[in-house]
Amino acid sequence: MSQIEIADVAIEYCRPNSDDTFAAIRGVNLAVDKGSFVTVVGSSGCGKSTLLLAIAGLIPRSRGSIRIDGRDVQGPGCDRAMVFQDASLLPWRSVHGNVRFGLELQRWRRDDIDERARRFTELVGLAKFADYHPHQLSGGMRQRVNIARALAVDPDVLLMDEPFAALDAQTREVMGNELLHIWERDKKTALFVTHAIDEAIFLADRVVVMAKDPGRIKAIVDIELPRPRSTAMLDSAAFTGYRHRLRDYIAADIQSLQLVGDAA
Amino acid sequence: MAVATDYARRRAPSIGRAVDRYYGALVSTGSVVAFLVVWQVAAARGWVNARYTSSPSQVLAAALDIARHDDFPHHAWVSFSEFSLGFAAALGIGLPLGLALGTSRRLRLFVDPPMMALYTAPRLTLLPILIIWLGIGAASKVAVVLLGAVFPIIVNTMAGVRETDPRLFQAARAFGASRLDTMIKVLVPGALPAILLGIRLAIGRGVLSVVVGEMFVSEAGIGHQIMNYGEAMQVGHLMVYAFAISLFGYALTIAVRLIEDRVRSWRPEP
Numbered sequence: 001m002s003q004i005e006i007a008d009v010a011i012e013y014c015r016p017n018s019d020d021t022f023a024a025i026r027g028v029n030l031a032v033d034k035g036s037f038v039t040v041v042g043s044s045g046c047g048k049s050t051l052l053l054a055i056a057g058l059i060p061r062s063r064g065s066i067r068i069d070g071r072d073v074q075g076p077g078c079d080r081a082m083v084f085q086d087a088s089l090l091p092w093r094s095v096h097g098n099v100r101f102g103l104e105l106q107r108w109r110r111d112d113i114d115e116r117a118r119r120f121t122e123l124v125g126l127a128k129f130a131d132y133h134p135h136q137l138s139g140g141m142r143q144r145v146n147i148a149r150a151l152a153v154d155p156d157v158l159l160m161d162e163p164f165a166a167l168d169a170q171t172r173e174v175m176g177n178e179l180l181h182i183w184e185r186d187k188k189t190a191l192f193v194t195h196a197i198d199e200a201i202f203l204a205d206r207v208v209v210m211a212k213d214p215g216r217i218k219a220i221v222d223i224e225l226p227r228p229r230s231t232a233m234l235d236s237a238a239f240t241g242y243r244h245r246l247r248d249y250i251a252a253d254i255q256s257l258q259l260v261g262d263a264a
Numbered sequence: 265m266a267v268a269t270d271y272a273r274r275r276a277p278s279i280g281r282a283v284d285r286y287y288g289a290l291v292s293t294g295s296v297v298a299f300l301v302v303w304q305v306a307a308a309r310g311w312v313n314a315r316y317t318s319s320p321s322q323v324l325a326a327a328l329d330i331a332r333h334d335d336f337p338h339h340a341w342v343s344f345s346e347f348s349l350g351f352a353a354a355l356g357i358g359l360p361l362g363l364a365l366g367t368s369r370r371l372r373l374f375v376d377p378p379m380m381a382l383y384t385a386p387r388l389t390l391l392p393i394l395i396i397w398l399g400i401g402a403a404s405k406v407a408v409v410l411l412g413a414v415f416p417i418i419v420n421t422m423a424g425v426r427e428t429d430p431r432l433f434q435a436a437r438a439f440g441a442s443r444l445d446t447m448i449k450v451l452v453p454g455a456l457p458a459i460l461l462g463i464r465l466a467i468g469r470g471v472l473s474v475v476v477g478e479m480f481v482s483e484a485g486i487g488h489q490i491m492n493y494g495e496a497m498q499v500g501h502l503m504v505y506a507f508a509i510s511l512f513g514y515a516l517t518i519a520v521r522l523i524e525d526r527v528r529s530w531r532p533e534p
């Protein structure tokens with residue numbers, strides 16, 4: 001049985017000053033197997049972050065069901081943890097304090113909080129920076145803290161919303177490698193939203209391509225590259241093949257929109 | 265090697281370095297000393313009428329006289345207790361109200377018009393009413409301190425809450441934070457620098473309020489004494505009391521500023 005089951009999900013918003021509704025996503029069906037790494041790509045506005053926030057239980061859905069291990073998602077829960085884009089760390093807390101944050105909110109025992117915060121700070125390679133504040137860290141280091149904060153609460157499902165979007169290309173590659181390295185230790189089910197095609201292929205067992213107007217799933221591509229992955233694979237024929245396929249899907253989406261624009 | 269030696273020499277302690285370190289304090293002390301000297305000389309030489317301006321030596325003499333014949337501790341205590349009660353009430357009302365106003369748009373819309381009217385109106389004009397209601401004793405002074413101090417606390421707390429990054433609330437919510445958790449772990453620490461700023465501004469207003477309240481009508485207190493000595497044209501004595509209350513406000517402000525510096529350590533340098 002799949003760990004995450006998404007059936008016919010729609011999320012609609014009212015347009016301001018009218019009775020019209022606007023669908024951020026519509027008719028989304030997706031199953032994510034336990035222990036798999038799934039990435040979601042698409043051009044901006046395709047609703048990929050909206051889908052992730054709905055799985056996190058942070059925004060209500062208008063229709064459909066989202067189940068995790070068979071339980072319906074009603075709101076945020078201990079079974080999921082979220083890694084956000086930059087700037088979601090508490091600026092007044094140290095690295096250690098930020099990693100403690102989720103543990104404190106989920107009412108872990110005091111001893112466990114200290115022990116786990118230390119362990120996961122170490123895991124992401126920030127032991128020496130435990131007492132630093134976010135403004136003293138680089139963007140890459142801040143995202144390590146973000147990842148440590150999510151992993152520390154021992155979630156069944158790890159949700160990541162463009163965690164490396166604010167990083168430069170080199171740092172991004174390094175972080176992708178390290179994320180896989182950490183993930184391969186206990187293979188938690190991971191759902192990772194990005195707009196970078198290479199990143200999506202490199203990390204994933206399966207890439208979900210989304211298209212917009214309305215936001216929907218356009219294609220699902222299984223990535224059959226061996227693990228552990230290495231950056232050398234980026235130039236392999238198989239990788240290039242996946243890259244072309246995905247690029248075509250996404251380009252078609254952008255083009256069709258332009259045609260609509262021209263017609264109008 | 266030569267470079268290393270040169271570097272070591274430059275870092276060696278010297279008089280120049282000591283002067284550097286205390287430069288600010290030296291200049292500030294210099295300005296105070298210069299002012300006292302000019303004041304003393306001007307009064308002694310008759311450039312100004314010392315009857316109106318007094319002089320440092322007269323103020324010193326007045327201080328000794330007050331220490332011997334006035335009940336200074338009593339007056340100081342009266343003012344201090346009025347200030348403290350009023351300020352405590354201002355904190356007790358201002359902090360929760362500011363937090364609530366920062367979080368709830370509906371409450372903000374509801375409370376904003378009367379609050380802004382009170383905030384911008386010169387509140388000391390309400391003094392006669394407060395005295396009619398509460399009498400000439402401590403209660404009217406407590407009320408006027410409360411009125412003076414509560415608004416900077418409310419307004420700054422509210423601003424601090426509203427400036428807190430909404431992404432932090434979302435992160436807290438994703439980890440299952442309750443409303444109370446969010447309040448304690450995100451809202452208050454995020455707004456703390458603004459809250460402390462509000463408290464610092466409120467101290468100045470509170471001190472002003474208690475003195476003016478006592479000057480208007482009262483039975484005891486620093487302001488009461490200032491008014492008495494003013495009517496008796498005893499400028500030296502008046503200045504001793506004025507100096508005492510200024511020192512009190514200044515010391516409190518500095519104390520809050522020290523806390524602010526500690527709290528702001530997590531912020532990048534502006």
